[in-house]
Amino acid sequence: MRRVLLTFFSFISFFCFAQNEDDAVVEGELNATVINAQTSYPMVSVHVINLNKVVGTITDQEGKFKIQAAVNDTLYLSFLGFKSQKVRVTNDMFKFEGTEIALTELAYALEEVIVKPYLLTGYLEIDVKNLPINNAYQYSISGLQKSYEGGSKSPSAVTKVLGAILNPADLLRNLFGKKPKQMRKLRQMKEDEDIRNLLASKFDRETLTELLQLEKVDLEDILNNCNYSRSFINTANDLQILDAISSCYEEYKVLNRR
Structure with missing residues (x-):
């Protein structure tokens, strides 16, 4: 037994x-x-x-x-x-x-595309006047170590500049203070060469949102409040967006320590 x-x-x-x-x-x-x-x-x-x-x-x-x-x-x-x-x-x-x-391969339904080329005359003075103008101006204020993008692409640029002067720490604290875990990943992302190479070839923000666990609208909100123009937000690749957010976050950490 x-x-x-x-x-x-x-x-x-x-x-x-x-x-x-x-x-x-x-x-x-x-x-x-x-x-x-x-x-x-x-x-x-x-x-x-x-x-x-x-x-x-x-x-x-x-x-x-x-x-x-x-x-x-x-x-x-x-x-x-x-x-x-x-x-x-x-x-x-x-x-x-x-x-x-x-x-799985994606199936794209191609729609009709209408190409509207610039009508060039061959005369430089006339052709230059017909080109579209990018009004993404920058405001630079003596005493501050950065400039602020403005113009028609960013109509609230003056307000952002004044807000940054009056209380810069509070502005950034509202952006990053609620997302500490996501923001701590920024340095790791910047140091990995394979991730940087991938982001440099992408413009859809898809990989960024997955890595940072943020919505696309959150990324745009951060960049808007860090004084990046709408032109930059719409045309930059994902690596440039990563570097912009990282730069803004480093500024937040400096101001927060003060």
Whole structure:
């Protein structure tokens, strides 16, 4: 009887140990392959970002990639012309080789485009007058170490300048004080070369919103209140937007310490 009980408890102990081992958080280098969902062919140069650890990489000629990750981390995959995808890391992805992630090609319905070229006469004085004028002026005030974009693209520029003079710390505290976790990722994003290369080629703010866990309207609100013109917000690539937000956040931290 004693031998039976000993065997039973040994089995229970082994089962619990195995279960705890399975439930343990696995962390390390994750290997996987990205393929085209329609053709099953490997995809080259797909950008892969770990949103939790804020590190990135790209797939090689065989569609394979390696990235530091832990169970329950979220990977964000993007490639031009394909639907971006978020993948939750699981234990099985570490245990078994050959993990494949499929991306689906986007179907764009092209609408009729009407091109309106500038009517050039060949006379410089006349043609220069017909070109559109960008009224994105900058206000520079003696004593302040920065200038403020204004003009028709930013009708409230004067108000922003006066607000920054009267109480600059409060203005930025309202922007960043409620988002400390998101803003702490800025430095990590700027230091990762793969993430910077990806952002330099994108203009849709999609990757930025995923990394910072902010809505697109939040990004625009931050830039508006940091005195960037509408022209800059609409035309800058995602890396320029990242650098602009980071610069504004560094200014906030300096003012907040004071």
